[in-house]
Amino acid sequence: MPRPLSAEARKKAIAATQTIVATHGTAGFSIDAVVRESGVAKTTLYRHWSSGNQLLVDAIDELFHDFPIPDNGSLRADVLEVSMTFVEMISGPGLREMVLDLIGAAACDPELAAIEETMIQQRAEPMRDIITRAIERGEIPAIDVDAAINVVEGPFIARMIRSSKPIEQAEVVAIVDWVVRGLGVKDD
Amino acid sequence: MPRPLSAEARKKAIAATQTIVATHGTAGFSIDAVVRESGVAKTTLYRHWSSGNQLLVDAIDELFHDFPIPDNGSLRADVLEVSMTFVEMISGPGLREMVLDLIGAAACDPELAAIEETMIQQRAEPMRDIITRAIERGEIPAIDVDAAINVVEGPFIARMIRSSKPIEQAEVVAIVDWVVRGLGVKDD
Amino acid sequence: MPRPLSAEARKKAIAATQTIVATHGTAGFSIDAVVRESGVAKTTLYRHWSSGNQLLVDAIDELFHDFPIPDNGSLRADVLEVSMTFVEMISGPGLREMVLDLIGAAACDPELAAIEETMIQQRAEPMRDIITRAIERGEIPAIDVDAAINVVEGPFIARMIRSSKPIEQAEVVAIVDWVVRGLGVKDD
Amino acid sequence: MPRPLSAEARKKAIAATQTIVATHGTAGFSIDAVVRESGVAKTTLYRHWSSGNQLLVDAIDELFHDFPIPDNGSLRADVLEVSMTFVEMISGPGLREMVLDLIGAAACDPELAAIEETMIQQRAEPMRDIITRAIERGEIPAIDVDAAINVVEGPFIARMIRSSKPIEQAEVVAIVDWVVRGLGVKDD
DNA sequence: TGTTAAGCGAGACGGTACGTCGCGTCTTAAT
DNA sequence: ATTAAGACGCGACGTACCGTCTCGCTTAACA
Numbered sequence: 001m002p003r004p005l006s007a008e009a010r011k012k013a014i015a016a017t018q019t020i021v022a023t024h025g026t027a028g029f030s031i032d033a034v035v036r037e038s039g040v041a042k043t044t045l046y047r048h049w050s051s052g053n054q055l056l057v058d059a060i061d062e063l064f065h066d067f068p069i070p071d072n073g074s075l076r077a078d079v080l081e082v083s084m085t086f087v088e089m090i091s092g093p094g095l096r097e098m099v100l101d102l103i104g105a106a107a108c109d110p111e112l113a114a115i116e117e118t119m120i121q122q123r124a125e126p127m128r129d130i131i132t133r134a135i136e137r138g139e140i141p142a143i144d145v146d147a148a149i150n151v152v153e154g155p156f157i158a159r160m161i162r163s164s165k166p167i168e169q170a171e172v173v174a175i176v177d178w179v180v181r182g183l184g185v186k187d188d
Numbered sequence: 189m190p191r192p193l194s195a196e197a198r199k200k201a202i203a204a205t206q207t208i209v210a211t212h213g214t215a216g217f218s219i220d221a222v223v224r225e226s227g228v229a230k231t232t233l234y235r236h237w238s239s240g241n242q243l244l245v246d247a248i249d250e251l252f253h254d255f256p257i258p259d260n261g262s263l264r265a266d267v268l269e270v271s272m273t274f275v276e277m278i279s280g281p282g283l284r285e286m287v288l289d290l291i292g293a294a295a296c297d298p299e300l301a302a303i304e305e306t307m308i309q310q311r312a313e314p315m316r317d318i319i320t321r322a323i324e325r326g327e328i329p330a331i332d333v334d335a336a337i338n339v340v341e342g343p344f345i346a347r348m349i350r351s352s353k354p355i356e357q358a359e360v361v362a363i364v365d366w367v368v369r370g371l372g373v374k375d376d
Numbered sequence: 377m378p379r380p381l382s383a384e385a386r387k388k389a390i391a392a393t394q395t396i397v398a399t400h401g402t403a404g405f406s407i408d409a410v411v412r413e414s415g416v417a418k419t420t421l422y423r424h425w426s427s428g429n430q431l432l433v434d435a436i437d438e439l440f441h442d443f444p445i446p447d448n449g450s451l452r453a454d455v456l457e458v459s460m461t462f463v464e465m466i467s468g469p470g471l472r473e474m475v476l477d478l479i480g481a482a483a484c485d486p487e488l489a490a491i492e493e494t495m496i497q498q499r500a501e502p503m504r505d506i507i508t509r510a511i512e513r514g515e516i517p518a519i520d521v522d523a524a525i526n527v528v529e530g531p532f533i534a535r536m537i538r539s540s541k542p543i544e545q546a547e548v549v550a551i552v553d554w555v556v557r558g559l560g561v562k563d564d
Numbered sequence: 565m566p567r568p569l570s571a572e573a574r575k576k577a578i579a580a581t582q583t584i585v586a587t588h589g590t591a592g593f594s595i596d597a598v599v600r601e602s603g604v605a606k607t608t609l610y611r612h613w614s615s616g617n618q619l620l621v622d623a624i625d626e627l628f629h630d631f632p633i634p635d636n637g638s639l640r641a642d643v644l645e646v647s648m649t650f651v652e653m654i655s656g657p658g659l660r661e662m663v664l665d666l667i668g669a670a671a672c673d674p675e676l677a678a679i680e681e682t683m684i685q686q687r688a689e690p691m692r693d694i695i696t697r698a699i700e701r702g703e704i705p706a707i708d709v710d711a712a713i714n715v716v717e718g719p720f721i722a723r724m725i726r727s728s729k730p731i732e733q734a735e736v737v738a739i740v741d742w743v744v745r746g747l748g749v750k751d752d
Numbered sequence: 753t754g755t756t757a758a759g760c761g762a763g764a765c766g767g768t769a770c771g772t773c774g775c776g777t778c779t780t781a782a783t
Numbered sequence: 784a785t786t787a788a789g790a791c792g793c794g795a796c797g798t799a800c801c802g803t804c805t806c807g808c809t810t811a812a813c814a
Binding site: 568570603604606 | 762763764765766767
C-alpha cells in the first residue's frame with residue numbers, strides 16, 4: 001500500500017556512486033559524497049541500502065554482469081574468450097583498484113560477502129561450464145573443476161594484483177596456452 | 189643536541205599495530221586505536237611516520253619477510269616447497285583476511301604501494317629464482333619469468349580469494365602438478 | 377459524498393498523545409511517536425491537525441477542564457477549595473513535570489499559546505469569580521482582580537517549581553491563610 | 565599536561581548561544597547552529613559540554629547572576645528591591661520565554677536540574693536572607709521561611725506565566741504590599 | 753657537568769563522515 | 784475522498800577518526 005522505494009532515487013544514487021568511484025576512487029566514496037553528488041537525501045539512501053557498502057555493491061554489480069558463456073568447441077578457445085572478457089572488465093580507469101579493494105573489504109566484512117558472490121563466484125560460472133564441457137568432450141581428463149577454475153583464473157588475478165599495467169593481448173594468449181596445457185590438453 | 193627518535197616508542201607502535209590488525213583487521217586500524225593500544229602519544233606517532241598508513245606499512249613489513257629460497261634440483265619440488273610456505277603463511281587465524289584486505293588497500297592508496305612491494309613482489313623473489321634456475325638447467329623452455337610467476341602463484345591466490353576453507357596438502361600438490369606441466373615440464 | 381474526517385482516528389490520536397505525554401513527557405511526544413502508538417497514519421494526523429503541536433494542545437485540553445466554582449460564602453474557604461483542587465491536579469505521577477514542561481513550551485511556541493489559555497487562564501476563572509464575589513460582598517477592598525489572582529495562585533506555582541515533593545494539606549492551609557490576609561481579610 | 569580546554573572556544577560558544585537565543589529563541593538553538601554561528605567545531609563543543617542543554621545552561625547562567633542582597637532595614641523595602649531586580653531580569657527580549665522554557669526542561673530532564681538550581685534556588689537566597697532578618701528583627705512572626713519565599717516570589721512567577729506583557733513598577737509595588745501584609749507586617 | 757633543544761605523554765583543536773531520528777510533504781492502493 | 788502505510792528531502796543529533804596544535808615534563812648530546 002505505501003509508496004514503493006523510488007526507482008529514480010535508486011538510479012541517481014547508483015549513478016552518483018559510479019561517478020564518484022570512477023573519478024576519485026573508492027577512497028572518495030562516502031554516503032555524504034553520494035548525497036552531494038546525487039541530490040538524494042541521506043535517509044533515502046539508508047532506506048534503500050543498509051550501509052554505504054551495500055550501495056557500493058549494487059553500483060559495482062551493475063558494472064559487472066552479463067558474462068557470456070562461449071562455446072567454440074575447444075577448451076583453449078573458450079578459455080581465451082572468457083579471459084579476454086575478464087581483462088577487458090578490469091581495464092577501465094580505477095576498475096582494477098576497485099575490484100581489489102572490494103575483494104579485500106568482502107574478505108573482512110561478512111556484510112559484503114555478496115560482493116564476493118557477485119564478482120567472483122558468479123563470474124566463475126562461465127569457466128565452470130567451459131571446463132565441464134571439455135571434460136565431457138574428453139578433451140581433458142576428469143579433474144576437480146573447482147581446482148581447475150583456480151588454475152585457469154588465478155594467473156590473471158595474480159597479474160592484476162602484481163601490476164597495474166594494462167594487460168596486453170599477447171600476454172593473455174601466452175597465459176592461456178600455459179594453463180590449458182597444464183590441464184592436460186596436448187600441444188600442437 | 190636534541191634527543192633522537194625513541195626506538196622504544198617505535199617498537200610499541202609497531203607491536204600495537206600488528207595486534208590491532210591481527211585482531212580487528214585493517215578496518216580496525218586507526219591512529220587513535222594505536223594510541224590507545226600502545227600508550228604512545230599521537231604526536232610521537234606523527235613524528236615517526238608521516239601518516240597512519242606509513243605506520244601500517246612498517247608494521248606489516250615486519251610480518252612478511254625472510255622467505256627461504258629452496259633449491260631441490262627440480263622445478264616441481266622447488267615450487268611445491270614455496271607454495272607450501274605460502275599456504276602456511278596465510279593459514280593462521282585472520283591472516284587470509286588481512287592479506288586480502290591489505291592488497292585491496294594497497295591498490296587504492298599510493299601511500300600503501302610499499303605494502304604491495306613487500307607482500308607481493310618481494311615474496312615472489314624465491315619463485316623468480318626457482319624458475320630462472322629451471323630455465324638455466326634446461327628443465328623448461330625460456331619463457332617470460334614474470335608471466336610464469338603469475339601462472340604458478342595465481343592459482344593459490346585465486347583459491348585464497350574464492351574460499352576461506354583451509355587449503356589441504358593434496359590440493360597444493362595437485363595445483364603444483366598442473367602448473368609445472370603447463371610451464372613445459374614433461375609428465376612422469 | 378466523500379468520507380468525513382474520522383472521529384475514531386481523532387480519538388485514538390488524542391489518547392495516544394495523552395499516554396505518551398504522561399509516560400515520557402512532552403519531550404517524548406512526536407508525530408512519529410503518535411503514529412506508532414495510535415496506529416493512525418501520519419497523513420491522517422496532518423489532515424486533523426495542522427501541526428504536531430496542535431494535536432498536543434487538543435490532547436492536553438481534554439485533561440484540564442471542568443473546574444468547579446465553589447461558593448462557601450467566605451473568601452478563605454473558597455480559595456482553600458480551589459487551591460486543594462489545583463494541588464490534587466498536579467499530584468499524579470509526572471503531572472508536575474508535564475505542567476511545567478507545557479508552560480515552557482507554550483511560552484516559546486506561539487502555536488501552543490492555546491495551551492496557556494486552557495491550562496492557565498481558563499483554570500483561573502474560578503479564582504476570578506471567587507475574588508470578584510468577595511469584593512462585592514465587601515469582604516475585601518476593591519482591588520485589581522487579575523493581580524489578586526497572581527497573589528493567590530502564585531505561591532502554589534512557586535512551590536510546584538521549587539520542589540518536586542508532594543504538597544501537604546497543612547502547607548496549603550498556611551499559604552491560603554497568608555494570602556487571604558494579604559488581600560485585606562481580617563484575622564480571626 | 566595536555567592542553568587545557570580553550571577559554572576562547574568556550575567564550576565564543578557561549579556568546580553564539582546567547583546571540584541565537586536572543587535572536588531566534590530557544591527553539592532556534594541547536595548544536596549545529598552554534599557551530600555555524602561561533603566557528604567552533606562540534607567536537608569541541610561536546611568536549612566542553614556533555615550536551616547542547618549543558619551549553620545552554622552555562623550560557624544562561626552568565627545572564628543570571630550577581631543578585632545583590634539588599635538590607636534597607638524593612639521587609640517591604642527589601643522585598644521590593646529584590647522583586648524589582650527579578651522583574652528587570654526577565655524583561656529583556658525573549659528572556660521570559662527562555663526562563664519558562666528552561667524551567668520546563670529542567671523539570672523533565674534530570675541533566676538540567678542545574679538550571680533549576682541556578683535560576684530558582686540560588687536566586688531565592690536573597691529572599692531567604694531578607695525574610696530571616698525580618699523575623700530576627702521581630703518585624704514578622706517566626707514563620708516557615710521556605711513557605712514564605714513561595715508566597716513572596718510566587719505572584720511574580722504567576723504574573724510571568726500568565727502574561728507576556730511587561731510588568732509595570734506600580735504592579736510590583738502593589739503585589740509587594742499585599743504579600744508583606746500577608747506575612748504579618750502591619751499596614752501604615 | 754650543566755645547558756638546551758628536541759622528544760615525549762596527553763589531549764584539545766577544526767574538520768568530515770557516520771548512521772539515526774523527527775519533521776512536514778508526497779505518493780500509492782485499498783476501502 | 785479518506786485512510787493506512789510509508790517514502791521523500793531536510794536538518795540536527797552525538798561519535799569516531801583525521802592531522803595539527805599546544806602544553807609541561809624529561810632526556811640525551813653538546814659545550
